Amino acid sequence: MTDAIRTDALGKTYPTGTVAVKDVTLTVRPGEIFGFLGPNGAGKTTTISMLTTVLRPTSGRAEVDGIDVARYPGRVRRRIGLVFQRSTADEVLTGRENLEVAAGLYGLSPAEARPRIRELLDHLDLGDAADRRVRGYSGGMRRRLEIAAGIVHSPRILFLDEPTLGLDPQGRAEFWEFVRDLRRRQELTVFLTTHYLDEADRLADRISIIDHGQLLTTGTPGELKDRLGGDLLVVRPARAGDGIVRVLESIPGIANVDPPAPDGAYRMHVARGESMVPSVVRACDAAGIELATVSARSPSLDDVFLTMTGREYRENADALENGHTHSP
Amino acid sequence: MYREFVTVLRREYLRWVRVPIWVASYFVVPILYLVLFGQAFNLNNLFPTGPAGEFYVRQALLGAPNYFSYFAVGMAAFVTLTATLYAGTGILFDKQLGIHQRTVATPAPRTALFAGSLTFRAFMAAWPAFLSLGVAVLFLRVPGLVGLSVRSSVSALGLGEVLLAEALLALMFTAVFLSFGYLLDSNEAYFGITSLLNLPILFTSNAMFPQSTMPAWLQNVTAYNPASLAVNVMRENLFNTSGYPYPPGIYLLGLFAWAAALIGIALYLSARALRVP
Numbered sequence A: 001m002t003d004a005i006r007t008d009a010l011g012k013t014y015p016t017g018t019v020a021v022k023d024v025t026l027t028v029r030p031g032e033i034f035g036f037l038g039p040n041g042a043g044k045t046t047t048i049s050m051l052t053t054v055l056r057p058t059s060g061r062a063e064v065d066g067i068d069v070a071r072y073p074g075r076v077r078r079r080i081g082l083v084f085q086r087s088t089a090d091e092v093l094t095g096r097e098n099l100e101v102a103a104g105l106y107g108l109s110p111a112e113a114r115p116r117i118r119e120l121l122d123h124l125d126l127g128d129a130a131d132r133r134v135r136g137y138s139g140g141m142r143r144r145l146e147i148a149a150g151i152v153h154s155p156r157i158l159f160l161d162e163p164t165l166g167l168d169p170q171g172r173a174e175f176w177e178f179v180r181d182l183r184r185r186q187e188l189t190v191f192l193t194t195h196y197l198d199e200a201d202r203l204a205d206r207i208s209i210i211d212h213g214q215l216l217t218t219g220t221p222g223e224l225k226d227r228l229g230g231d232l233l234v235v236r237p238a239r240a241g242d243g244i245v246r247v248l249e250s251i252p253g254i255a256n257v258d259p260p261a262p263d264g265a266y267r268m269h270v271a272r273g274e275s276m277v278p279s280v281v282r283a284c285d286a287a288g289i290e291l292a293t294v295s296a297r298s299p300s301l302d303d304v305f306l307t308m309t310g311r312e313y314r315e316n317a318d319a320l321e322n323g324h325t326h327s328p
Numbered sequence B: 001m002y003r004e005f006v007t008v009l010r011r012e013y014l015r016w017v018r019v020p021i022w023v024a025s026y027f028v029v030p031i032l033y034l035v036l037f038g039q040a041f042n043l044n045n046l047f048p049t050g051p052a053g054e055f056y057v058r059q060a061l062l063g064a065p066n067y068f069s070y071f072a073v074g075m076a077a078f079v080t081l082t083a084t085l086y087a088g089t090g091i092l093f094d095k096q097l098g099i100h101q102r103t104v105a106t107p108a109p110r111t112a113l114f115a116g117s118l119t120f121r122a123f124m125a126a127w128p129a130f131l132s133l134g135v136a137v138l139f140l141r142v143p144g145l146v147g148l149s150v151r152s153s154v155s156a157l158g159l160g161e162v163l164l165a166e167a168l169l170a171l172m173f174t175a176v177f178l179s180f181g182y183l184l185d186s187n188e189a190y191f192g193i194t195s196l197l198n199l200p201i202l203f204t205s206n207a208m209f210p211q212s213t214m215p216a217w218l219q220n221v222t223a224y225n226p227a228s229l230a231v232n233v234m235r236e237n238l239f240n241t242s243g244y245p246y247p248p249g250i251y252l253l254g255l256f257a258w259a260a261a262l263i264g265i266a267l268y269l270s271a272r273a274l275r276v277p
């Protein structure tokens, strides 16, 4: 079976000299939801633009559904759907008319388009607003209309550039459900970029992390976290006191205990967190240390990003949400 | 190709009908221009009355029965020019609103997109010219107004030539302003250019004033101005004219040449604007 997407050392240097994407090699399998995660300015839009033929690569190559994007852009365009980071709807047209225009530009006849559009409008909860002008739509309705326009021609591969940017948490959760549902209903590969860690974690089957134009790592969210080695164990004593560090470090399997966090909790990397909990409880009991809580959790993608770049991911994301504007 | 073309036509049409003031302007502008300019600038009143005056008028106007009739035909060309001034704004706004980006990402043939915009905008520039001519004829029946008197024996071929001249003029002016839409990104630059071109195109033509009243250098420019060529075709067919150096067919050839060149440039610029960077 052909890979849905395959890139080989794909790169883009803008005429300004900015190296936006450098030697990106990745494979996306048919039917998967692939997350392309990276902070502001990482090169997500540049990469998705090359894959969708709206930007020419300056090095390397990319194939979408087995077709070279640089050589046969027309054939690629017919097979893919594209949802942009910014709205592309025509404000004075109704939602339905916007979809009719989108369908027409993909060469669908009105007879083919009409039932498909009705189905999409219903499915996306836009049925009631279908014949109102887009000017009066809410942010969430616009996003859904964008998605409908991106899949009106039933593409095999759907590209989404930061599809949930600007949606509230509930809107984002609804959107994730919608994407999963879409994939259940039809044979569809989804390639989406996001700067939300939780989105990549919860929605994507596999993810790549990109930073400063370079691919850091690729895998399932679970694999990426596993590569960090095990779990994070969090132990909070009932009262402050430094005797606990010695006790914890004497337990086989615990090597290094970080200084306590402001809430008094000690964190440590361990191979298998759940199975360490009884040992910790026994050892502390024996040493007469009273515990408030003991918990084990898997590392988050935050931890993955931190380990790979030495920077907190969160800072970037916060910068993004506070007044970040995007140019096309 | 055909479906994409029709889609562009339909979208342009919907965008137009959704803006009532825009729709109204297409009806009001030609009529207003005729009423205000036409009746105010009636140069007839400057000529001496009586048979000698009338002879003089006919000679200066190359056979048009009176100045208003002469002017009303020129006005058709001016109405077309005015209607095309905004032809490029659709493209400009599409670029600014991200709609252009979506269009680029579709497999729609680029020529279909261009042809759709050109056809719709040219049609929208041509019909108000005929509306304007029709209203000018109706003025004959309004007491107190001068109207457009055409000769009683206008042939079907003649009408066909009038239609063709008007269509070519609408197509080429549309192509010019579409070109600026493809070429530019800023609204200010676009409107700067349209206001720069608008009146010079009008005043270097014989749409409003007879060529014979102009200085020699201007007469040379005027002779090649496509608005003059179109107006010549129309006047030669609508009036009992005399004194035109060429028959309408020659002016039509000139119009074809202009249209081919200007549409060619616009097509090239549209392909360039839709090209992937």
Ligand SMILES: Nc1ncnc2c1ncn2[C@@H]1O[C@H](COP(=O)(O)OP(=O)(O)OP(=O)(O)O)[C@@H](O)[C@H]1O
Residues within 6 Å of the ligand: A014, A015, A016, A018, A019, A020, A038, A039, A040, A041, A042, A043, A044, A045, A046, A047, A195, A326, A328
């Ligand atoms: N047209 C352009 N010309 C020059 N440089 C550009 C252009 N577009 C993007 N860049 C630069 O390329 C880099 C990657 O930009 P890109 O838009 O791909 O990032 P992104 O991951 O999509 O970021 P965001 O989260 O802000 O959308 C940035 O440094 C950006 O400034």
Ligand SMILES: [Mg+2]
Residues within 6 Å of the ligand: A044, A045, A046, A085, A161, A162
């Ligand atoms: Mg982006």
